[in-house]
Amino acid sequence: MPKMNMVQAINLALREEMQRDRDVVVLGEDVGKDGGVFRISEGLVEEFGTERIMDTPLAESGIVGTAIGMAVYGLKPVAEIQFMGFIYPAIDQIFSHAARIRSRTRGRFTCPVVIRTPYGAGIKAPELHSESTEALFCHMPGVKVVVPSSPYNAKGLLISSIRDPDPVIFLESTRLYRLIKEDVPEGEYTIPLGKARVVQEGRDVTIISWGSMLHRALQAVTGIDAEVIDLMTLNPFDEETVYKSVKKTGRVVIVHEAPKTCGFGAEISASISEDAMLYLKAPIIRVTGYDAVMPLPKLEDYYMPAAERIKKAIDEIMKY
Amino acid sequence: MPKMNMVQAINLALREEMQRDRDVVVLGEDVGKDGGVFRISEGLVEEFGTERIMDTPLAESGIVGTAIGMAVYGLKPVAEIQFMGFIYPAIDQIFSHAARIRSRTRGRFTCPVVIRTPYGAGIKAPELHSESTEALFCHMPGVKVVVPSSPYNAKGLLISSIRDPDPVIFLESTRLYRLIKEDVPEGEYTIPLGKARVVQEGRDVTIISWGSMLHRALQAVTGIDAEVIDLMTLNPFDEETVYKSVKKTGRVVIVHEAPKTCGFGAEISASISEDAMLYLKAPIIRVTGYDAVMPLPKLEDYYMPAAERIKKAIDEIMKY
Amino acid sequence: MPERIIESINVRRLDILNEKGDVDEQLMPSLSDDDIKRMYELLVLSRTFDHRALNLQREGRLGTYASILGQEASQIGSAFALEKTDWIFPSFREMGVYITMGYPVYMLFQYWSGDERGVKTPDDLNIFPVCVPVGTQIPHASGAAMAIKYRGDKKAVAVYFGDGGTSEGDFHEGLNMAGVFKLPVVFICQNNQWAISVPREKQTASRTLAQKAYAYGFEGIQVDGNDIFAVYKATKDAVDKAKKGEGPTLIECVTYRMSDHTTADDAARYRLKEEVEIWKPKDPVLRLKLFMERKGLWNEDYQKEAEEKARAAVDEAVKMEEAIGHPDPKDMFTYTYAKPTARQQKQMEGL
Amino acid sequence: MPERIIESINVRRLDILNEKGDVDEQLMPSLSDDDIKRMYELLVLSRTFDHRALNLQREGRLGTYASILGQEASQIGSAFALEKTDWIFPSFREMGVYITMGYPVYMLFQYWSGDERGVKTPDDLNIFPVCVPVGTQIPHASGAAMAIKYRGDKKAVAVYFGDGGTSEGDFHEGLNMAGVFKLPVVFICQNNQWAISVPREKQTASRTLAQKAYAYGFEGIQVDGNDIFAVYKATKDAVDKAKKGEGPTLIECVTYRMSDHTTADDAARYRLKEEVEIWKPKDPVLRLKLFMERKGLWNEDYQKEAEEKARAAVDEAVKMEEAIGHPDPKDMFTYTYAKPTARQQKQMEGL
Ligand SMILES: Cc1ncc(C[n+]2csc(CCOP(=O)(O)OP(=O)(O)O)c2C)c(N)n1
Ligand SMILES: Cc1ncc(C[n+]2csc(CCOP(=O)(O)OP(=O)(O)O)c2C)c(N)n1
Ligand SMILES: [Mg+2]
Numbered sequence A, B: 001m002p003k004m005n006m007v008q009a010i011n012l013a014l015r016e017e018m019q020r021d022r023d024v025v026v027l028g029e030d031v032g033k034d035g036g037v038f039r040i041s042e043g044l045v046e047e048f049g050t051e052r053i054m055d056t057p058l059a060e061s062g063i064v065g066t067a068i069g070m071a072v073y074g075l076k077p078v079a080e081i082q083f084m085g086f087i088y089p090a091i092d093q094i095f096s097h098a099a100r101i102r103s104r105t106r107g108r109f110t111c112p113v114v115i116r117t118p119y120g121a122g123i124k125a126p127e128l129h130s131e132s133t134e135a136l137f138c139h140m141p142g143v144k145v146v147v148p149s150s151p152y153n154a155k156g157l158l159i160s161s162i163r164d165p166d167p168v169i170f171l172e173s174t175r176l177y178r179l180i181k182e183d184v185p186e187g188e189y190t191i192p193l194g195k196a197r198v199v200q201e202g203r204d205v206t207i208i209s210w211g212s213m214l215h216r217a218l219q220a221v222t223g224i225d226a227e228v229i230d231l232m233t234l235n236p237f238d239e240e241t242v243y244k245s246v247k248k249t250g251r252v253v254i255v256h257e258a259p260k261t262c263g264f265g266a267e268i269s270a271s272i273s274e275d276a277m278l279y280l281k282a283p284i285i286r287v288t289g290y291d292a293v294m295p296l297p298k299l300e301d302y303y304m305p306a307a308e309r310i311k312k313a314i315d316e317i318m319k320y
Numbered sequence C, D: 001m002p003e004r005i006i007e008s009i010n011v012r013r014l015d016i017l018n019e020k021g022d023v024d025e026q027l028m029p030s031l032s033d034d035d036i037k038r039m040y041e042l043l044v045l046s047r048t049f050d051h052r053a054l055n056l057q058r059e060g061r062l063g064t065y066a067s068i069l070g071q072e073a074s075q076i077g078s079a080f081a082l083e084k085t086d087w088i089f090p091s092f093r094e095m096g097v098y099i100t101m102g103y104p105v106y107m108l109f110q111y112w113s114g115d116e117r118g119v120k121t122p123d124d125l126n127i128f129p130v131c132v133p134v135g136t137q138i139p140h141a142s143g144a145a146m147a148i149k150y151r152g153d154k155k156a157v158a159v160y161f162g163d164g165g166t167s168e169g170d171f172h173e174g175l176n177m178a179g180v181f182k183l184p185v186v187f188i189c190q191n192n193q194w195a196i197s198v199p200r201e202k203q204t205a206s207r208t209l210a211q212k213a214y215a216y217g218f219e220g221i222q223v224d225g226n227d228i229f230a231v232y233k234a235t236k237d238a239v240d241k242a243k244k245g246e247g248p249t250l251i252e253c254v255t256y257r258m259s260d261h262t263t264a265d266d267a268a269r270y271r272l273k274e275e276v277e278i279w280k281p282k283d284p285v286l287r288l289k290l291f292m293e294r295k296g297l298w299n300e301d302y303q304k305e306a307e308e309k310a311r312a313a314v315d316e317a318v319k320m321e322e323a324i325g326h327p328d329p330k331d332m333f334t335y336t337y338a339k340p341t342a343r344q345q346k347q348m349e350g351l
């Protein structure tokens, strides 16, 4: 089986889905000849032509808005937003329309659009190139939010997202794009949305994370009998898998790189408090980015949760 | 002392602040002759002229973007977004700029803008006229989020917001605008941002809410020895007051009208779990709007937390 | 190397039917007598609907409602140039368009009564639901047009918005996309002179709204929006052009909002009665009537009959709407996603 | 009532200094020999800075950097028409503007090395920090201009953006505000033909970018952006007009991005070398040199001296930048709000 990094795996997923289904089209800034600034769509315009791989003007609301129009008409657009920091102008289209079209029309129209965007810090990029505001999108019913953590699950999750009948925000960690290689089969396979993955079983503490931070979490658990959960889908998240683990370990650490306040960690923690509190042996700890504006590269490393910070949190709740 | 509803109290706060400080200006759609669709700025254009009460074109990103430019230059703009459902096109300006200007320029430039907007359901208005997405703004460091629950605190909080050196999102419940009258003194008084208010002391359970839902919460606690907290400022929220109460009662119900998932209730719950869990006697319950698109008026009442739903939640945790 | 002119733009204005009922024969589009009568009856039906909606609102039987009074020619004239297979993206003030396309009238009442089921477009129509956030429907139209072009379908897209809508960023981004990709879409701006309390001159400093099209490299044309023939002709030409693959057009229909912005508004606060008076003789129904009378297509009996028919249709629609049961609260969850989530399931059970 | 033309728009193009170094004497703005030499030296300094920045980036001493090569005349020519008291809203590619305004060069290196302290604008300048999200700075400029107008200050605002920037909704909303309120702002578009890999023709179908101004009711003018005199004159005229209260202007500077988009880009993937070659003889520095040579303002010695001075300034700036210590991690929190919150305090202590 070929070893691939995440860029290659996502590229392959797009390629195969486009081969399979003529309704799948790609649009965004620089997705054509340039292959996207991260080369995710490399080679696609050569294979599928400019009718299916569309370089758009520089207009994020316009990109998502036209993708919505295409989706409602019956296509399966995959829109790329160049960085998550540039998705904000498109939030109105996502919240006011993509999320609501099925509901508003009682199912007459639907909006099977995928919005892919690179997220997160770790590559020393300029301002607004390191955003991790996944929680915003989880507060909007009607939208699904998916964050792969490895090449293998990136491919399977992207295929599921493209085939999903509802809008999906698909977040790709810039830090992971070329960091990890793993076996990625050619040909189709899907990973269901809404299901988490127990990366490692354990009895003492449950670590919940996703995307890039999952790997930091894994670094932090050496020597600890930790159960590590990769959420993969944040909205809707897999409560069952989380609660099952919490009931076993009684201790929870949640790790994400977004600011703590109102990050998705808050939702997980609150859900556990509501539904599984009686199993808890210790406070639920969130190890997160700080409540400060994401700094420029010189301070980036201080901002992101490091393995030590995670380890410290685990050690702390292991005292209970 | 004159009895006023919230519309009148906010109008008075604007009027007095504009009298006091020539740098305070108001801009937005229909804020001039029309006095705003809720009449918040009624009479202001007559008193202060069109240079200070500016009817703008229909462009929310433009309104907030120009307000940012004015604020950076040295004015104190109070921008009105006609309904919270129309703030989404301005989120980019709020997140990418208003929130970051001080940080980005190490304090050389600041952005003392107030963005007022009516929020929430309860007046049987059309689609997108009932949004309550305050949590989104609480995830953005650099922005403050304020939600008054009564005419008296609306005035005091708005004055504080206008004088605050940083950007403030000021959310006004459409349902409350004309629902309650209370004594509102003329002349200046401020209510500090970042401080909660204990509306009613109690020993058995802590109810945390804000804005319109506070009143539903108050309806629900008859016959219960409940401590009721009105957060007033959501970002940054008054952890001290919350924890103090939790330590006393050991039981928490949080009430908000936004969808549950990733609502601000999640943050409060998660914060308590982290910092005060050992005092808890029962799961933390959130009584919230549902994880569904806010329905049109015919189903609005089913969507919003009713006093019974809150009461049921309280009864449930009183069993612990 | 002196200064030179590198681009010249001329904005056209089209008028066909004047206030007295005269038409410019050269410009008059080919419409049969039956077509013209159908147009007239649609004007009457729309006005009857609008009137009833305002009454029902006053009685508390509908929610906030946005009247189309005065704008009927812009709506019916343009929709008349569309086929059922075309795609339509309305704003919230296009009841005349819905009615012209054959949308069930009772469903319009249902929508305005606050029931989503009213905008579940029937399968034989492609009208997108009422769009509340101003201007946001414009990129959707470009997107649908992109899909039409991609599939090679022989359809056009029409999208409606107001003078205020031209100020939103989405107007800009949507029209620019249409220009770049030469999309089969017709942008129909009903310039009714007001965006709630903001008059047209404060909305933008450009002399016309039509000229905004040239910023995107395609034609914009202004028409008398109370002149149903001019509106029809401009739209028909633009739709034909779109279907021939010759790209988008912006049509500015100059009309007037005779009523308050919505039933929640009071226009007396910000505009002079005199201004409204000026527009009364420009009424779109009146002038078509004058034209038809001269052509022998109109008389008092015909008028009565048309009104009767309209009233019956609206009565029937009101009755049908009232016969519909209250929506099931569970419906809140049914259409969020294709399948409710586990969390929604739990919430639904707790209802 | 035939069809008629209701608005005619003519878009002007200004050229003064051609590739051979000839100027149109009639259009030539009044500039002393010293001014012209200062302009030239700023071109040289900016180019030297740019070159060094690219080298430092290659050595890993700066982060991603956006070269200004080829665009110096657009930047320096326009900034030369501004006063220190004017307000400037750059995008991320305006190093020539910063340098012309007298922004400390070491701070520019500091910014590009990933340190916020580099965009703490000195108190005697009103340059807004580098703006990364394309087009979003445009409404700020209109806002600052609104404040200037409100206060009655005798200042103008200049805002910079690229051809790609004209596609964003914020461009539209910002320019429309400026038109409606007749604001003292100059919109300077550096049309460098590319937005990363998207060529100008795919960015918008309008023949010029200048003509977009007419959508907002004010003048747009196109200039040869590699002609420093044309850029200067158009900007000076627009700034004077702004300060006289006569409203905004859009200036399209037609220029070319000679380098990759940024150091993270590889332009060879999407554009032909031949295209770049075509632009080489149009170089803005070269043609000013030819002009000055003919006027006796330039010789080899002068060139050496100018280069020497530029190199010394840049060397000095690099040294200064390197002498600055690493920012304190606590700085992350210091400037979020006027005062850190309790939660931030706790987080700061845990650092
Ligand atoms: C994005 C957005 N902002 C504000 C509103 C509130 N609003 C509803 S209609 C309207 C005015 C619309 O004016 P125009 O586009 O001219 O359409 P008209 O109402 O005249 O038909 C406003 C401001 C809205 N619905 N959407
Ligand atoms: C809102 C937004 N979208 C995307 C980007 C990524 N990006 C950075 S520069 C650029 C192209 C800008 O082109 P143009 O406006 O012509 O300026 P130039 O780079 O040519 O100076 C893009 C797409 C961004 N910075 N901001
Ligand atoms: Mg209007």
Ligand SMILES: [Mg+2]
Binding pocket: D162, D163, D164, D190, D191, D192, D193, D194, D195, D196
């Ligand atoms: Mg460019």
